[in-house]
Amino acid sequence: MSQDPRAARSATPYWWEAAPPASLPRSPLPAKVDVAIVGAGFAGLSAALVLARAGRSVAAFDAMNPGEGASSRNGGITSGNIRPSLDSLIKRFGKETAYAIEAEGKVARKFLRDLIQTEGLACDYKLTGAFSGAFGFDQYDAAARTAEGLGKRLGIDICAVPHAEQHSYVGSDLYRGGTLRMDIGGLHPAKFHAELLRITLAAGAAVHDHTPVTAIQREGETFRVTTAAGTVQARQVLVCTNGYTDKALAYLQRRLVPVRSRMIATEELPPEVMARLMPKGVMLSEKRQMGFYYRPSPDGRRILLGGRDSSRQGDPLKPTLRLRAGLAEIFPELENVKLSHSWFGNVAMHRDMVPRLFEHDGMLFATGFCGSGVVWAPWVGSRAAHRLLGAEAGKSAFAFRPPAAIPLYRGDPWFLPAVLKGFTLQDQFAMRRARR
Numbered sequence: 001m002s003q004d005p006r007a008a009r010s011a012t013p014y015w016w017e018a019a020p021p022a023s024l025p026r027s028p029l030p031a032k033v034d035v036a037i038v039g040a041g042f043a044g045l046s047a048a049l050v051l052a053r054a055g056r057s058v059a060a061f062d063a064m065n066p067g068e069g070a071s072s073r074n075g076g077i078t079s080g081n082i083r084p085s086l087d088s089l090i091k092r093f094g095k096e097t098a099y100a101i102e103a104e105g106k107v108a109r110k111f112l113r114d115l116i117q118t119e120g121l122a123c124d125y126k127l128t129g130a131f132s133g134a135f136g137f138d139q140y141d142a143a144a145r146t147a148e149g150l151g152k153r154l155g156i157d158i159c160a161v162p163h164a165e166q167h168s169y170v171g172s173d174l175y176r177g178g179t180l181r182m183d184i185g186g187l188h189p190a191k192f193h194a195e196l197l198r199i200t201l202a203a204g205a206a207v208h209d210h211t212p213v214t215a216i217q218r219e220g221e222t223f224r225v226t227t228a229a230g231t232v233q234a235r236q237v238l239v240c241t242n243g244y245t246d247k248a249l250a251y252l253q254r255r256l257v258p259v260r261s262r263m264i265a266t267e268e269l270p271p272e273v274m275a276r277l278m279p280k281g282v283m284l285s286e287k288r289q290m291g292f293y294y295r296p297s298p299d300g301r302r303i304l305l306g307g308r309d310s311s312r313q314g315d316p317l318k319p320t321l322r323l324r325a326g327l328a329e330i331f332p333e334l335e336n337v338k339l340s341h342s343w344f345g346n347v348a349m350h351r352d353m354v355p356r357l358f359e360h361d362g363m364l365f366a367t368g369f370c371g372s373g374v375v376w377a378p379w380v381g382s383r384a385a386h387r388l389l390g391a392e393a394g395k396s397a398f399a400f401r402p403p404a405a406i407p408l409y410r411g412d413p414w415f416l417p418a419v420l421k422g423f424t425l426q427d428q429f430a431m432r433r434a435r436r
């Protein structure tokens with residue numbers, strides 16, 4: 001780790017202090033299973049749970065420790081965010097699908113809350129509400145109009161918060177008001193994953209960690225799944241590899257772009273500072289392309305802040321400094337704060353930025369969560385399982401065509417720095433306009 005005083009003390013996720021991902025005791029591979037699942041993050045486990053409880057034999061494979069992908073590294077904000085605005089969803093998919101997607105967000109957030117509650121998952125979940133800050137009064141007006149529409153049409157508990165009242169939610173003058181949505185909260189992602197793993201194993205699913213799947217071939221009505229530990233015959237295959245998709249799943253790899261997302265954690269802050277900066281402990285985000293999301297740690301003693309990381313190799317200091325600068329822009333008094341942790345993980349973006357449940361070559365894919373998988377991955381994973389069971393509950397507004405392949409792309413996102421730079425320029429332009 002860097003000796004630079006602006007760097008963080010640790011390069012591992014803050015969450016791993018309380019719940020580090022760990023290897024499971026080795027078990028022999030079965031010769032045959034009903035369902036093979038590739039990836040044991042939130043999506044893979046959520047599917048495995050439903051299938052095992054329905055009496056299917058399930059083997060989930062993960063190349064790393066279970067949860068070591070994005071599922072134990074994220075901000076734990078249960079945003080259920082859909083990246084494109086409602087207007088662009090309508091333009092691309094038509095009114096019916098666009099509203100069905102927004103409506104599914106409401107149901108999916110409730111599904112997560114119910115899952116945590118009914119299963120008694122100890123993961124520090126709190127339904128706090130979430131404030132999203134606007135830059136400039138034009139952006140505020142547009143956000144207020146969308147909030148009103150979503151409230152009226154879908155009964156979502158969301159309202160505009162004018163500039164004069166924003167200090168009730170965030171001790172910052174950066175924004176010109178924002179929106180407050182009450183069906184969003186925060187959880188401890190690594191604890192949530194560990195608890196999901198506990199109930200999935202108890203339901204009878206087998207999880208084979210450090211067992212990369214290297215090839216999947218169709219053999220008549222079944223699939224031959226080749227892994228580093230041997231071969232398994234599966235009746236059905238579900239792929240849940242999201243931002244960690246590799247060349248074993250070349251079809252998916254051409255459609256998903258892994259993008260690094262980074263988080264920093266401050267050292268513990270005095271209680272009076274936390275009370276001033278985050279008075280109600282709500283989850284926080286901003287309405288800009290390269291914006292930040294942030295929140296108090298579950299114990300309320302630190303600030304955790306995340307955003308895009310345009311690095312692609314190693315663990316350079318620059319992305320941490322970008323997040324530090326973002327933190328100081330929001331809260332100038334934290335300019336010289338000490339950071340305890342700075343870590344990154346991969347999210348999966350694709351061309352239309354809408355999560356997906358789709359079929360290709362007889363296999364099912366639950367993936368493409370575009371940085372908002374705390375709600376979407378458990379939800380789409382469980383819908384995928386119901387679909388494999390042939391049940392009505394397998395229906396979803398996300399179950400349509402596969403994401404489009406990206407031209408000239410085979411898994412190395414060479415174009416990413418230019419794309420992220422473009423977003424930064426768009427933000428700078430919008431900020432300049434907002435200040436006029």
Ligand SMILES: Cc1cc2nc3c(=O)[nH]c(=O)nc-3n(C[C@H](O)[C@H](O)[C@H](O)COP(=O)(O)OP(=O)(O)OC[C@H]3O[C@@H](n4cnc5c(N)ncnc54)[C@H](O)[C@@H]3O)c2cc1C
Pocket residue numbers: 038039040041042043044061062063064065066067068069070071072073074075076077078079080211212213214240241242243244245246248249260261262263293306343344345346347367369370371372373374375376377
């Ligand atoms: C820093 C960061 C912050 C984030 N913050 C938020 C947030 O606050 N709110 C939110 O909603 N979302 C957030 N996200 C996104 C969220 O974490 C993900 O969308 C979600 O965890 C995806 O879950 P998953 O199960 O689809 O994939 P993952 O958890 O990434 O799991 C995929 C798994 O597939 C395995 N795999 C890949 N290829 C193979 C193979 N060939 N064989 C076997 N295994 C394989 C990998 O090892 C990996 O474990 C964040 C992500 C990051 C990285």
